[in-house]
Amino acid sequence: MNNDKTYFSWQAEEFQKTEKSPVWFFTLTAAGLIFFILSLIIRNYLLALIVVIAVFLIHSQSKKDPRLISFEISEKGFSADGRLSEWKEFESFWIFESRSPTLLSLNFERAWRPKLTIPLKKGQDAEEIKNILKKFLPPVEEKESLLDIFGEKLGF
Numbered sequence: 001m002n003n004d005k006t007y008f009s010w011q012a013e014e015f016q017k018t019e020k021s022p023v024w025f026f027t028l029t030a031a032g033l034i035f036f037i038l039s040l041i042i043r044n045y046l047l048a049l050i051v052v053i054a055v056f057l058i059h060s061q062s063k064k065d066p067r068l069i070s071f072e073i074s075e076k077g078f079s080a081d082g083r084l085s086e087w088k089e090f091e092s093f094w095i096f097e098s099r100s101p102t103l104l105s106l107n108f109e110r111a112w113r114p115k116l117t118i119p120l121k122k123g124q125d126a127e128e129i130k131n132i133l134k135k136f137l138p139p140v141e142e143k144e145s146l147l148d149i150f151g152e153k154l155g156f
Helices: 022-041 045-062 126-133 146-153
Strands: 006-013 068-074 077-080 083-086 090-096 103-108 116-119
Touching (some): 006 116, 022 045, 090 126
Antiparallel strands (some): 006 068, 068 077, 090 103
């Protein structure tokens, strides 16, 4: 970002890695095998292919290590790894302070763009970040989606 004022900058891992036990991998494989066999029984070969691909992708993603990403809040907008999204592209924000780590959620104006959920650095003052973000975006309270809760319980 050029000469605009930077309010906050930090680095965080792109996701929180949880170690998976051999039981987790066995359960994933067994569930995939069951769905694969069921899809063959009902002669839905496309579903069988999708199940194989999904199990493979979940397995490979679970072994992946998170990379460190740089984040920045400035007068111009929000930047992740040097990619700037201007404030006019966003609709609202919310900070989930009850989570560990604390999460910043930025919602884009366009429905086709997913919301950004960014972990804040440990010890970072969420109230201070809220006050800065209020200059650019309205805070709109969000609830965690069932998919987020379910994914966290499964170790994703």
